[in-house]
Amino acid sequence: MPSASATDPGFDVVVLGAGLNSLNLTIAFHQQYGMRCTTVVRIPVAMNERTVTSDLITLGADATDEDMRDALIDLASQRPAGRPALLLTNADSLIDFIDRFRGDLEQHYTLAQVDAALLSRLADKAEFAEICQELGIDTVPTVIVDFSRAGEAGWNGHEELPWSYPVVGKAANTAEYHHVDFPGKKKVFFLETPAEQQDLVRRLRESGFTGRFLFQELIEGDDTAQRSITAYRSSRGKVTLLCAAQVLLGEHTPEALGRPAAMVTGDFPTLTAAAEKFLDAVDYVGFANFDVKVDPRTGRECFFEINPRIGRNNYYVTAAGEPVARHVVEDRLHDRDIDQVVVTAPILYTILPLRLVLSYVRDPALRAHVKQVARRGLRNPFRYRPEGLWLRAYSVISGANFVRKYRAVYPRPTDTGF
Template identity: 35%
Template sequence: MPAHVSTVPFVPVVLGGELASYTLARAFHAEFGVRTTVVSRTVPSAVRGSAIIDNVRVPQMDDDDVLLAALARIADAHPGHRLLLLGTVDVWVGRIAGLRDRLDERIAVPYPPLPLIEQLSDKEGFAAACQQVGIAHPVTRFLPDQAPETDVAGLVEDLRWPLVAKAADSVSFSTLVYEGKQKVAYCDDLDSLIALRRTMSGAGYAGALVVQERIPGGDEQMRVLTTYSDRSGRVRWGRLGQVLLEDHDPAMIGNPLAVMHGASSTALAEITRLLEQVGWTGYANFDLKVDPRDGTEYFFELNPRLGRSHAYLHAAGHPLAAPLVREYVEGRDPFDDVDPGPETDDWLYSIVPVPLLMRYVTDKENRARLATIRKGGRVIRPLRYSVDSGAERRVAQLKSDALYARNFATHYRRPVTS
């Protein structure tokens, strides 16, 4: 039986179709027993054949007018219902926030204003906000696109090599196509940094490049933090995840693939100061890394949404859908009759097969926790859901497992811990 009931009939509508679209639909079904409508250009494998999803194909959904017409048709098909419009990647969240004033009253948007999203989703803007409120952030320099190559050495002269380099504008970067594209690049010297900048510029990237000192440590030093702020801007809830393994495919590098519930005495309090100062509302997701030298938690970036690995919260018993429905559909307090869930570390969310994961977990304490969780069967896999177990779903999980086995054999044969 669903854990919650809404006083207002509603339909979750998710733009995209990525794996996170499916796990979000799964959360809505588990918590409210409702089907989710996923709007996508094609029929993504992550949602194909699902018994809990209605997939609406809109090949031209990049056109605002086409997308708005499609949303109106969905609303017309559900008279008396509110549509809760969501995105699982930054580009869709930005589109939704930008179209807010053109949506009718039947559609609820649980995101902050677009200018605030753009300010804090931009890596330069987030770094500035961290500095303003005194939150630890890696030593960072920004290489403006208009800065001549002769200035690059001076802009990074006080940083210690090797450096981490990435696009400041992740939305623009996501559309680039070039050989050897990497979401995050590691540069050992000035020549490699300049070469990367030339390649990205040649592919059409016109934004700044973020260059940071690399915090030592492997995947297990990473953490993921999710927060929920109500419409008054007050942070009401937050939970930390202990990352065990990240993606090492160059196009997806850094995305968490396996997460246990974690704990921190400082991370939530630190980021609460920032979020409440700027007046953030709804969900926010943060990547951070613990420096093994002194335990400092360095925040890397803000995602204006639930993260790709948000199912770690669902696995640990934390409601994801209920706060959104209470506040944006029903107009109530987000945690009215909603238990935020236990603080526990006895669950694992893993996109990769657990035997593959075990090869890469090197920390003794993490291995012990993982063994206990595995023995107790407390493991959530993203595409395995008892009420959605048709043949296509089983095939989708098998294909996903095979893909990750091949990717790790190609890109990351042995764990890196330094």
């Protein structure tokens, strides 16, 4: 469990998963409570080994899900009797892991994620779109291809899409897609011709993929048309946290396409209102993160998906002045109600060099705003003040590597973000 040198808040926090997904979570708890979390991983990542915000337990690359479950139960047995512990994760596959072993784990940990039935609905982007339509929340026009029915007569996988090209392709369920492999696999596909779309259908079939795959009308606009919303809805049925940010630049490597890398927070009332409406309608409990894109032609705010977790870049909320850790601790551990907080303070969150970010912001007014915000509040999780020199050096090296990556895969901003 956490080392004795850290502040003891009277509870423990165990975070599953490696990389920035977990680092941003452990920073949130360290900043709010002065504590060190415990991060449990299969394969160690240097940032999790070096951070002052967490102690690391490494299971090994060959560890099975059952091995991870047993390690978590063993870890819990080392706690003093009656001492509570939160079990959190920020990865889709590990959300599924916790859900699958819920019966074993909730005997030892307080869990803070939705139940299996709702998780199954929300993990599917097609289901999400259907719920949005029922609530009058704008979404992206979508064709759903169900690969479990590929052998049936009348299967729509070979049908022509009803829009002009290019179109976007992505799996409906990220966790299902995680387990298949095929040449050219990407998180999101930008398909410029019907031939490319049909070639992708063929590769998905040959890979053994049996989930649902979405083909969507392309909503134009570069990365600055994207929005991110982070929220928490308590077990009492109240949304206590809402924060939205405008994406400035996302990652563009095939395995990370779509991940925001620089964002500026602000006041986005229509977005936060829609997110609250959605969470209330499905009786959601826990952290959630929404991906949205604003159609530059119409101003329409198109909701793409909900992630049933806090989101990789959640530090933008804590950095803007509202500690995300407080919401889950007060709700799940202290059993206390707290007033709703809608975060609107402007800060610039980035894991990229500022000069690189600004070079991709084409709108002069937005660029001027970002410069102004950066002078007052620029936050990089690798430069979290209590961290040592290693992570500060990592931020410099990582920034230089990002410059090289963008030159190679996305040398200049485009009207589509692809």
